[in-house]
Amino acid sequence: MARSAEIATDIATNGSRYRMLTGDRPTGNLHIGHYFGSLRNRVRLQGLGVESFVLIADYQVITDRDGVGPIRERVYSLLADYLAAGLDPQTCTIFTHSAVPGLNQLMLPFLAVVTDAELRRNPTVKSEWEATGERPLSGLLLTYPVHQAADILFCKANIVPVGKDQLPHLEQARVIARRFDERFGRARADAPVFPQPEALLSEAPSILGMDGTKMSKSRGNTIELGESADQTAKLIKRAVTDSDRHITYDPEQRPEVSNLVMLAALCLDRTPESIAEEIGDGGGGGLKKLVTAAVNDHFDGHRARRAELVADQGYLEEVLRAGNTRANEIADATLTEVRQAMQMVY
Incomplete structure (x- = not known):
């Protein structure tokens, strides 16, 4: 190291x-x-x-x-x-x-x-x-x-x-x-x-799949870079969370919730703690809404460039x-x- x-x-x-x-x-x-x-x-x-x-x-x-x-x-x-x-x-x-x-x-x-x-x-x-x-x-x-x-x-x-x-x-x-x-x-x-x-x-960082297990093509739990905004939203909506409405960043005790918090943080270039604090008592629904917007905004340019390349x-x-x-x-x-x-x- x-x-x-x-x-x-x-x-x-x-x-x-x-x-x-x-x-x-x-x-x-x-x-x-x-x-x-x-x-x-x-x-x-x-x-x-x-x-x-x-x-x-x-x-x-x-x-x-x-x-x-x-x-x-x-x-x-x-x-x-x-x-x-x-x-x-x-x-x-x-x-x-x-x-x-x-x-x-x-x-x-x-x-x-x-x-x-x-x-x-x-x-x-x-x-x-x-x-x-x-x-x-x-x-x-x-x-x-x-x-x-x-x-x-x-x-x-x-x-x-x-x-x-x-x-x-x-x-x-x-x-x-x-x-x-x-x-x-x-x-x-x-x-x-x-x-x-x-x-x-x-x-x-290690990002889990939408089912809370290791993200893997073979598991079918990924968000592919070529997915549309609507497809991405549907995949995130199905993501595993938990019953506690207060959102915290705790990878050991709340791995699924923390995974989504980390994903938003990476897309927004912020700390996961600040993301969790912003959502607060918004629950899984509020978390998924923020993550969806963050992912779609971050990859919007990539998707557009990718579509042009695939067409050529x-x-x-x-x-x-x-x-x-x-x-x-x-x-x-x-x-x-x-x-x-x-x-x-x-």
């Missing part, structure tokens, strides 16, 4: 020193949890001069699923939300796994420096496997941390925004970078092929094509360095 704080401070004045890798799986549409949890921060870091790579991880859709679903629609939905939120394709490289062969080819040498036991101990591998009902573990799910390492290292990202639960993935990428150099990269003397990426720990499919395709081209150029250059280190240039 201390090192992450140091990096955050340095980024504020020296953003151009950093290259960031982040991304999402196209398993559904982005929702307000994604926005406040990561998307808004990506735009902020871009504005500070951080060179940004944003991955639409289409190959990772099938780590724990039997099919890809409406993946094309979802890829362009993510892209539209990225651009509507403020990611600039002139400075931010947005790309997909399946369009960058060089990135995926890095998995071969990377798999040579990790063990089966290490992968099986990875918390995300274990939790994703348990979520499938503990059916036979696919090779892709088992090697999920290695694929994520390839995502990070192909572009030589030196920072990765993560939550604490994702630190094991980043540590695996650091281990792979170090072991690759120890085994293959010594021909480059003291210049390693890959940097060891560092964590930029997120302080983003040609532009979205052009942006993704340019991002894929840029990612391929970098992946190919990295792969050349890897081959040189492994003495596989013939």
Whole structure:
């Protein structure tokens, strides 16, 4: 945490020193949890001069699923939300796994420096496997941390925004970078092929779904960024609260009420305590009315920009094509360095 704080401070004045890798799986549409949890921060870091790579991880859709679903629609939905939120394709490289062969080819040498036991101990591998009902573990799910390492290292990202639960993935990428150099990269003397990426720990608030449980696309309890104002109002109206009419901000004792208070605070750039004090004895109805207005006002501009982007499919395709081209150029250059280190240039 201390090192992450140091990096955050340095980024504020020296953003151009950093290259960031982040991304999402196209398993559904982005929702307000994604926005406040990561998307808004990506735009902020871009504005500070951080060179940004944003991955639409289409190959990772099938780590724990039997099919890809409406993946094309979802890829362009993510892209539209990225651009509507403020990611600039002139400075931010947005790309997909399946369009960058060089990135995926890095998995071969990377798999040579990790063990089966290490992968099986990875918390995300274990939790994703348990979520499938503990059916036979696919090779892709088992090697999920290695694929994520390839995502990070192909572009030589030196920072990765993560939550604490994702630190094991980043540590695996650091281990792979170090072991690759120890085994293959010594021909480059003291210049390693890959940097060891560092964590930029997120302080983003955790927003619950409208049913009071974790906000998740699979649970159907989200407010998607593409929802209309009327749809948003209906979803908030159904949100879980409690019987106490006096509104307070108490996440431990009143998680559902406090979740709505926090959502309004984020949209209005205020403290949750001030929101709760304003509503007072207004009860759940007063709270939901304020939250609805706050959410709709905050995302009004995003929705308008998103609608324009979705209506221009040609532009979205052009942006993704340019991002894929840029990612391929970098992946190919990295792969050349890897081959040189492994003495596989013939």
